[in-house]
Amino acid sequence: MQFPFMALLVSGGHNLLILARDLGDYIQLGSTIDDAIGEAYDKTAKWLGLDLRKSGGPAIEKLALEGNADSVKFNVPMKQYKNCNFSYAGLKTQVRLAIEARKIDARIPISSASSEDRQARADIAASFQRVAVLHLEDKCKRAIEWALKIEPSVNHMVVSGGVASNQYVRDRLNRVIKKNGLQLVCPPPTLCTDNGVMVAWTGIEHFRVGRFDPPPPPDEPEDALFDLRPRWPLGEEYAEGKSEARSLKTARVHPSLTSLIHASSSSTTIV
Numbered sequence: 001m002q003f004p005f006m007a008l009l010v011s012g013g014h015n016l017l018i019l020a021r022d023l024g025d026y027i028q029l030g031s032t033i034d035d036a037i038g039e040a041y042d043k044t045a046k047w048l049g050l051d052l053r054k055s056g057g058p059a060i061e062k063l064a065l066e067g068n069a070d071s072v073k074f075n076v077p078m079k080q081y082k083n084c085n086f087s088y089a090g091l092k093t094q095v096r097l098a099i100e101a102r103k104i105d106a107r108i109p110i111s112s113a114s115s116e117d118r119q120a121r122a123d124i125a126a127s128f129q130r131v132a133v134l135h136l137e138d139k140c141k142r143a144i145e146w147a148l149k150i151e152p153s154v155n156h157m158v159v160s161g162g163v164a165s166n167q168y169v170r171d172r173l174n175r176v177i178k179k180n181g182l183q184l185v186c187p188p189p190t191l192c193t194d195n196g197v198m199v200a201w202t203g204i205e206h207f208r209v210g211r212f213d214p215p216p217p218p219d220e221p222e223d224a225l226f227d228l229r230p231r232w233p234l235g236e237e238y239a240e241g242k243s244e245a246r247s248l249k250t251a252r253v254h255p256s257l258t259s260l261i262h263a264s265s266s267s268t269t270i271v
Contacts, residue, residue, distance in 0.1 A: 011161035012038030024261040026235030030084025040088040067126030165189035
């Protein structure tokens with residue numbers, strides 16, 4: 001697969017839609033403004049009394065097969081906003097209220113629930129999953145439109161992160177992506193949750209083109225201070241997708257990785 005391509009990150013901590021124009025050259029089309037989809041899956045699974053040993057995603061996906069996805073009317077988040085940002089906090093609240101209304105007790109595990117109780121939980125799981133993924137679909141459709149305006153040669157969308165191992169998510173996104181003329185690319189499910197591989201491979205790619213810092217001097221103190229960047233943005237926000245959300249404002253404490261690489265294009269190191 002060659003540049004340019006699109007990428008959708010769907011994980012427990014973050015959602016991100018980007019256009020990757022080259023290694024280290026990214027445009028941010030959309031991001032999380034509160035809770036990510038993986039967080040919503042995990043909380044829903046916990047409230048439904050599901051087995052979380054393999055995280056909430058697989059548990060919800062399995063139980064949803066027994067439910068009616070149209071039985072509980074949840075609203076798709078941010079339908080009124082014509083951007084590509086994600087929000088799952090409101091959907092989590094809708095799910096919690098639906099669970100409370102049906103008097104589902106999470107202290108009773110699903111394995112011990114009555115048939116009626118189990119069906120109620122399955123209906124909520126299926127309805128939640130349908131709406132959670134509809135939110136992804138809506139934002140992906142718009143992001144593809146934006147990406148093709150910028151780079152008409154885009155042919156692929158990579159979907160990665162822990163939630164990308166969910167087969168329901170893959171199938172639904174594949175339909176949307178194909179309908180809009182692109183091809184879906186997903187890592188093997190076993191690698192979707194392997195952050196170590198993702199970070200290491202990114203490091204290898206940058207190392208190959210000479211982007212690395214020199215080793216620290218031998219006399220550097222062990223307690224040397226480093227500038228930690230927990231919310232370091234990959235790229236600049238696309239003009240049509242800029243958000244005034246607090247989480248995106250605080251993400252701008254540091255220049256984006258893309259801007260730093262552009263600024264240091266004549267050097268072999270990145271500060």
